[in-house]
Amino acid sequence: MEVSLLEQKDNKVSFVFSDFKLSLVNAIRRSIINSVRTLAIEDVTVYKNTSTMYDEVLASRLGLIPLKTFPELGKSKKEFIFKLKEMGPKAVHASDLVPSDKDVVPVYGDMLIINLKEGEAIELEAKAVFGSGVDHAKFTPAHVFYHLYPKITIKNGAVKNAAKIASLCPVNILEGSGDTLAVKKGKLQECILCKACEDFAGEDVIKISSEQNKVVFALESWGQLEPKEILSEAIDLLAEEAEDIAKSI
Ligand code: SF4
Incomplete structure (x- = not known):
């Protein structure tokens, strides 16, 4: 080839x-x-939500925010917490999420999460975990x-x-x-x-x-990983699978 x-x-x-x-x-x-595994928000605990957006929709939007992912983090199976506490009037963006780890942040800070009107408030905690496309499409890297x-x-x-x-x-x-x-x-x-x-x-x-x-x-990366990282991880995983098959025959 x-x-x-x-x-x-x-x-x-x-x-x-x-x-x-x-x-x-x-x-x-x-x-x-x-x-290929990436990070995405999986669990959201909503303490307060007086906006017009249902909790489930808010959680779904948070799950679709691409998060910067370092392949070596995946080996340690870590979880990462983000906090969000905002009061309207305000356009709340991905960059308003306060991360527990300064390296694991939204790739595109200007992604809009919600437009809060005067007097509306949200307060929540979101947990990001590693996953792959077989778990949910939000983990797909590209x-x-x-x-x-x-x-x-x-x-x-x-x-x-x-x-x-x-x-x-x-x-x-x-x-x-x-x-x-x-x-x-x-x-x-x-x-x-x-x-x-x-x-x-x-x-x-x-x-x-x-x-x-x-x-x-x-290939077009969604931003969690560099294209080169995605390709090399995908090929390594494929080689591991082929080796497993060879061993089991
Ligand atoms: S119209 Fe353009 S894109 Fe379509 S077949 Fe012809 S050369 Fe290719």
């Missing part, structure tokens, strides 16, 4: 996998979604997917109204004028294989297919 880095930007990373087993790429994706590597064949002798064909591309990777149509330089892998261009112009003008044994693998 060959892996080449396509793009790395902020919380996003994408690779091209070549000469691979599709089942292995899918196993890595599933390991990320199901097995949005991850793969798609087949596109192959675009253009027969320029047959092209008419290239600009119109190019304008139909939803991801804007085609360029054309007169009877000359082309894929923009370095943009081929961004084709989403929707075939809008082929449906309009016909297969004899532009043919969309995919490469054999080649996929684009993309």
